[in-house]
Amino acid sequence: MNNNSLLEKTIQFVKETLQDAEGGHDWFHIERVFNTSRMLLQHESADALTVQLAALLHDIADPKFHQGDESIGPKMARGFLESEGVDEKTIEHVVKIIQLMSFKNSLDGDGKKFTSKELEIVQDADRLDAMGAIGIARAFNYGGFKNRALYDPSIPPNPNMTKEEYKASKAPTINHFYEKLLLLKEGMNTETGKKMAQERHQFMLDYLGQFFRETGLSL
Ligand code: ADP
Numbered sequence: 001m002n003n004n005s006l007l008e009k010t011i012q013f014v015k016e017t018l019q020d021a022e023g024g025h026d027w028f029h030i031e032r033v034f035n036t037s038r039m040l041l042q043h044e045s046a047d048a049l050t051v052q053l054a055a056l057l058h059d060i061a062d063p064k065f066h067q068g069d070e071s072i073g074p075k076m077a078r079g080f081l082e083s084e085g086v087d088e089k090t091i092e093h094v095v096k097i098i099q100l101m102s103f104k105n106s107l108d109g110d111g112k113k114f115t116s117k118e119l120e121i122v123q124d125a126d127r128l129d130a131m132g133a134i135g136i137a138r139a140f141n142y143g144g145f146k147n148r149a150l151y152d153p154s155i156p157p158n159p160n161m162t163k164e165e166y167k168a169s170k171a172p173t174i175n176h177f178y179e180k181l182l183l184l185k186e187g188m189n190t191e192t193g194k195k196m197a198q199e200r201h202q203f204m205l206d207y208l209g210q211f212f213r214e215t216g217l218s219l
């Protein structure tokens with residue numbers, strides 16, 4: 001099968017699988033990460049097929065909605081790619097990228113042992129989607145899903161909190177900016193990704209400025 005029809009089939013598979021996904025991880029998130037990855041590919045040299053397959057399959061099964069099981073996504077991706085007769089070397093690389101990509105893994109150091117240009121590109125594209133206007137929309141969407149307050153001056157942001165403490169704290173959504181979203185800029189891998197991150201980072205800062213002016217609070 002040629003690469004274009006493989007990518008077409010992958011797009012169909014992902015669209016069907018994510019039919020009922022919540023707003024932050026639906027097909028349109030995948031489409032944005034896919035398009036940003038293709039854009040980054042124009043400036044970085046990497047294997048285009050691996051990058052595009054990994055972008056399309058990276059959130060095929062979010063552990064948050066599978067009882068925390070992080071192995072389901074990589075397994076589903078492998079099953080699909082095997083059924084399409086993709087060569088083993090490409091499958092292994094795509095699966096590795098999916099395993100190591102989430103920012104949980106990379107920011108707290110787990111995925112350090114393996115890296116590749118292909119991983120760096122898809123990871124940058126995924127991080128960019130958590131920043132800027134879309135990133136703001138996704139954060140409040142997630143907070144609404146978790147029934148979190150928009151802001152609460154009695155719970156100040158604490159970037160040093162562990163994931164468990166964070167979950168138990170019922171932290172309001174605005175804290176997520178200080179605990180994660182404003183830190184993403186520093187974790188960008190590629191030169192093009194870094195440039196794109198600057199603009200989205202600044203947009204979040206402007207947004208937070210306006211947010212606190214409107215609430216009459218300051219942080
Ligand atoms: P990934 O895209 O790697 O699956 P996550 O599942 O951690 O990343 O996050 C998906 C989206 O939900 C991101 O835009 C992220 O900012 C947002 N999000 C995750 N955790 C929170 C939270 N506690 N509060 C607000 N938004 C969150």
Ligand code: NI
Nearest residue numbers: 029058059126
């Ligand atoms: Ni993602």
